Each structure stands twice: as structure tokens, then as C-alpha cells.
Amino acid sequence: EPEVTQTPSHQVTQMGQEVILRCVPISNHLYFYWYRQILGQKVEFLVSFYNNEISEKSEIFDDQFSVERPDGSNFTLKIRSTKLEDSAMYFCASRRTDQETQYFGPGTRLLVL
Amino acid sequence: DQQVKQNSPSLSVQEGRISILNCDYTNSMFDYFLWYKKYPAEGPTFLISISSIKDKNEDGRFTVFLNKSAKHLSLHIVPSQPGDSAVYFCAASVGYNRLAFGKGNQVVVIP
Numbered sequence: 001e002p003e004v005t006q007t008p009s010h011q012v013t014q015m016g017q018e019v020i021l022r023c024v025p026i027s028n029h030l031y032f033y034w035y036r037q038i039l040g041q042k043v044e045f046l047v048s049f050y051n052n053e054i055s056e057k058s059e060i061f062d063d064q065f066s067v068e069r070p071d072g073s074n075f076t077l078k079i080r081s082t083k084l085e086d087s088a089m090y091f092c093a094s095r096r097t098d099q100e101t102q103y104f105g106p107g108t109r110l111l112v113l
Numbered sequence: 114d115q116q117v118k119q120n121s122p123s124l125s126v127q128e129g130r131i132s133i134l135n136c137d138y139t140n141s142m143f144d145y146f147l148w149y150k151k152y153p154a155e156g157p158t159f160l161i162s163i164s165s166i167k168d169k170n171e172d173g174r175f176t177v178f179l180n181k182s183a184k185h186l187s188l189h190i191v192p193s194q195p196g197d198s199a200v201y202f203c204a205a206s207v208g209y210n211r212l213a214f215g216k217g218n219q220v221v222v223i224p
Binding site for chain 2: 033103104
């Protein structure tokens with residue numbers, strides 16, 4: 001069964017550094033999402049992406065964040081200058097155009113020191 | 114953001130018995146509701162969903178009930194199995210858009 005994959009599984013970075021989190025959505029899915037979960041808190045929506053542009057973003061998704069679909073398979077989340085509070089699990093999700101259900105990847109655990 | 118609430122953070126149930134998880138929401142515009150299951154170090158796995166035009170959806174051992182007037186949904190797992198031990202998240206959306214999640218319920222099924 002097709003799955004959403006994410007790399008790396010873990011990333012440790014210094015505050016102020018740039019990180020890029022990578023996702024490969026399910027191949028026939030056209031809607032892509034990033035969510036994050038800070039330890040002990042809810043899973044929070046960051047951004048949705050369709051047809052090579054952002055379709056919706058949350059208040060968390062400020063100028064430090066960007067998303068890109070650099071080729072036909074990858075979907076990336078970039079954090080330009082990481083802060084301590086960016087430490088979280090970051091989940092990528094995707095869905096088909098004709099279905100409501102979002103399917104999630106295994107997540108990337110980001111630790112900012 | 115308290116749009117989706119899951120109280121009773123943990124639940125222990127004997128194998129073979131019913132597990133009932135509850136979820137309340139405040140946004141009356143939500144029209145699609147999902148339950149996800151999550152094991153440690155994994156992403157949320159889709160379990161079952163229901164749209165606001167229905168009040169019940171069943172898939173094998175899993176049944177979701179929706180009470181729109183009470184803004185309440187519940188997930189029933191029967192019979193519960195040890196492999197069901199996980200964190201269960203309730204989520205909701207308006208249309209096919211962003212998901213709002215509850216905080217999750219830890220379920221432990223005792224063999």
C-alpha cells in the first residue's frame with residue numbers, strides 16, 4: 001500500500017540554522033500538508049499546498065517557513081532560521097483530489113539546540 | 114485553539130471489551146470528522162471517518178457516531194484487541210481543508 005515517506009527521521013540543529021524537511025507524498029495525491037506536534041501538545045496545521053502554490057496557512061507559518069515542490073515527487077518544508085520553539089515532530093500529509101482523507105507520513109523529529 | 118476536545122486522556126480496557134472514545138467540537142462549520150491512531154515514533158494512521166450528513170459509520174470493529182446537535186462524536190472499538198493500544202486522535206475539518214486535532218486519548222488494552 002502506498003505511503004507518505006519523510007526524511008530525515010530525526011534532525012538536530014543549532015538555533016539560527018536553516019533546516020529542510022523532506023516528504024514524498026503518495027504518488028496520485030495532489031494536495032499536500034505540513035503539520036507539527038510540539039511535545040505534549042496537539043497536532044497543529046501549518047500549511048496546505050495545491051497546484052504549486054500555498055492554498056492555506058496558519059498563523060504559525062510565518063516568514064521563517066516556506067514550502068516547495070522542487071520536482072514531481074518531493075514536497076519540502078524549509079525553516080530559514082530555527083528557534084528553540086521550533087523543536088517538534090513535523091508531519092507531512094497528502095490526499096487525493098476526490099477524497100477527504102489525509103494520509104500522514106511517519107514524521108521528522110526536529111530538535112533545535 | 115479549543116475547537117476539538119478530547120477529555121479523559123487515558124483509557125484502560127480488557128481485551129474483548131468495548132473501548133469508547135469521545136470527542137467534542139465547537140465549530141459548527143465542521144462537516145468532516147476523522148479518527149486517527151498513532152503508535153509511538155510513527156505518524157497518525159487513518160482509522161475511520163464520517164461526514165456531517167451521516168450519524169453513523171462502521172468499518173469492521175470500528176464505529177463512529179456523530180451527534181451534530183450536541184457537537185459530539187464517539188469512536189467505538191469492539192472487541193478491543195492488544196494491538197489497539199495506541200493514542201487515538203479525533204480531527205475535524207471544514208470541507209476538505211486543514212484538520213483541527215484533539216489532544217488524543219491513550220488507550221491501553223489489557224490482555
